[in-house]
Amino acid sequence: MPDFVAPQVDVPALTEVLDGPHAEIRDLCRRKLIEHAGLLDDAQRLDRDGYRERVLQTLLQLTDAGATTLGFPKRYGGGGDLGAAIAAFETMAFGDLSLLVKIGVQFGLFGGAILQLGTERRHDRYLADVVAGRLLGCFAMTEQGHGSDVQGLQTVARYDPGREQFIIDTPVDSAHKEFIGGAAAHARMAVVFAQLEVGGAGHGVHALLVDLRDRNGRLLPGIRIVDDRQKIGLNGVDNGRIWFDRVTVDRENLLDRYASVSADGVYSSPIESPDRRFFTMLGTLVQGRVSVAGASVNAAKVALTIAIRYADRRRQFTGPNGTEELLLDYGMHQRRLLPRLARTYGLHFAQEQLVAEYDDVFTHPDTADPKRRRALEARAAGTKALGSWLATDTIQACREACGGAGYLSENRFDALRADTDVFTTFEGDNHVLLQLVAKGLLTNYASEFNDLDQLGMVRFVAGHAVETVIERTAAHSLMERVRDLLPAGEDRGDARTGLLDPSYHSAMFRWREEHRIDGLARRLKRGAEDGMNAAELFSRCQQHAVEAAVAHVERQVLEAYEQKLASLPDGANKTALCQLRDLFALSVIEADRGWWMEHGRLSSQRAKAITREVDELLRKTRPLAVQLVDAFGVPEEAVHAAFLH
Incomplete structure (x- = not known):
């Protein structure tokens, strides 16, 4: 033991320092973690499917309590506070991490992509349902053949002006979307990153909203999903692989904050450089x-x-x-x-x-x-x-x-x-x-x-x-x-x-x-x-x-x-x-x-x-x-x- 008298730490005061400006939100999340502490036992007790459902139900309960949606605008049911949203997410990391990642996929990745890459028209159509947990989604960027090199993604979205639709396709097997949280069981919609082709010209990677399942949970035509099954960890998250076989989506499904396609097939963007446009889009997802x-x-x-x-x-x-x-x-x-x-x-x-x-x-x-x-x-x-x-x-x-x-x-x-x-x-x-x-x-x-x-x-x-x-x-x-x-x-x-x-x-x-x-x-x-x-x-x-x-x-x-x-x-x-x-x-x-x-x-x-x-x-x-x-x-x-x- 030391031969000197150490100063005693004022623990509550130091906690206040660490909690910073969002102490109230952090306390709310701590209370919710206490209420749902049984999830940590269920993670060991339940089988994989049961654990996934338990995580989903907990997410919906936290959503009802307002603990997961603080980063969205108030007009859609959020809290309008990005800093508070991250403080809440950090605090939830004290608890079950499958729940944390499920929250991150639904509200940070899926909802965040709609918020940051979409315009008000898309916001009005989707965000209230995302924030309320009525529309569950996933974030389909990574492919088996391309992870860190996002610009090299191979999934294709070709515009058909005759139908005013995009055709989403997985051209080769290595282009299937891999390790997509929410895809295997719960997501009804995906934000899909694909190479945009309009009039035979390529315009680089863009994000589109693609329906995966109907309201009864059945896969839609052209969608194939395979469960990733058991992982090293995070087995309360339903990761899956997605293939698209000429899946059609409306022109309005392009998230168009940085680029749009007119009905007759004219591509336009406020950012002229393709590289700068790409990095700007990714930067919004930081x-x-x-x-x-x-x-x-x-x-x-x-x-x-x-x-x-x-x-x-x-x-x-x-x-x-x-x-x-x-x-x-x-x-x-x-x-x-x-x-x-x-x-x-x-x-x-x-x-x-x-x-x-x-x-x-x-x-x-x-x-x-x-x-x-x-x-x-x-x-x-x-x-x-x-x-x-x-x-x-x-x-x-x-x-x-x-x-x-x-x-x-x-x-x-x-x-x-x-x-x-x-x-x-x-x-x-x-x-x-x-x-x-x-x-x-x-x-x-x-x-x-x-x-x-x-x-x-x-x-x-x-x-x-x-x-x-x-x-x-x-x-x-x-x-x-x-x-x-x-x-x-x-x-x-x-x-x-x-x-x-x-x-x-x-x-x-x-x-x-x-x-x-x-x-x-x-x-x-x-x-x-x-x-x-x-x-x-x-x-x-x-x-x-x-x-x-x-x-x-x-x-x-x-x-x-x-x-x-x-x-x-x-x-x-x-x-x-x-x-x-x-x-x-x-x-x-x-x-x-x-x-x-x-x-x-x-x-x-x-x-x-x-x-x-x-x-x-x-x-x-x-x-x-x-x-x-x-x-x-x-x-x-x-x-x-x-x-x-």
Whole structure:
């Protein structure tokens, strides 16, 4: 146990800080999770079909309570508050995750696509029924042959001016829609993404509304659906595969905010560039990534709540005083859990900033600055990647930290681990998303970027990016500032000097980010000048792109910590969060110390001092650990771990 008196965390006050501006909505969702806590037992008790029906009925009950539709305009029965909608979704991630994903498909993907890609005429026709749960739908984008490469989708929508209809067709088997949530049992309609052909000319991927079933649940002519059956997790969601055999839909079924087709077959769009039009359409659907990021962080909170509480009561091996030691008093156990706790807090604050930015931009999307929107999309991609990896890593670490007890289904880790596993790949594979972040960093979100294919991207970098990166970041002066903070030898003082200085953390994070961006740009420029094939060149640089993006997002997390701390009054809670901030920053530096040492930014003495400082921070954080997870506000009914009762 520590030989110092740790400040006590004011748990309710810290929960209020974490809940932020939507505390009332989060409390509503917590109450609903308590009311429907039996779903967590039913997930283990029911067969697949029974579980799916139970999830659907719970969704409809939550819809009646107004907990799922806050992001839709009030005129259609929604709450008119995008930020509140995401806060509600994040909070529901404390509970059954099949229910969460079912909510996301119905209201975030299906309803969100109609809202963001349709015009008022489509809104008036469909949204009230979507919001009320009378019209259940799905989001049919991914195909067996094309996932991340949405522009390469093969499903076709050909316009027939004689009938004023589109003909939807699956031209080859690999073009069937794959892993579509809601398709196997419940969805009556789908938002289908297909290559639009008008008058023999292709206009790229567009979204259309396609009926799948009649009101009695029978498949309509030309529709074939196969159940995906048992999955690793999320078996309360009815995923399926869809084939279309010359299915006809009315011209009005094209979601026409960014493009329309006249009765006589004339295609028009307010956005002339096909690439820019495509990226604009996809950009409006960024809410999915924002939501998955928050849900991932909250799933990690549940795992940490279980594991840290368990470690604070489970004893093992006799200590110096003759009694068995608590698991959480062991340094290795602290190493396994507390840096992840610090990272979870940091990503919570980064997610809070992301949601605020998203709410601001998409409350008035037509007037938002395009560059700001692209930066938001990149931030959503990066936060989603690090958030979902956090969930995967933290849940596994917490399971292991609970030993054999963590392997029992009754203690919930199996469901948490299985249900969040797909978060790393849906709404975008994390590695692909981080490459998109890196591309945005290279071009500073320039308007030209969305018009570039891979070859054009390499040419752009070869001509502009190196000078742009250096000029934008003033990298050389930054290097000098970091060098001043990193003594080459111990003759310049104690190696631990300044390790808890926030300016040291910021300088280190910024230098790593800018060095990696600069290095990536130089590699691309050098390869292009040497005449290397663009696809091969970019492939060779993918690892560097991912590393640059990770450094960028981790710097954003650190800055989110700093900005949150600056907003808080002095006191025990701020002191505790300062410790977590230091633990996050030094843990990141420690984990990547080989890179910093390789680049001359960290001496071996300094690296050893950082490890000692991390150990000291762990020791200081240990007495606060249970209070820090209690502040997450996970309802006891949602913790649902038998060994804690």
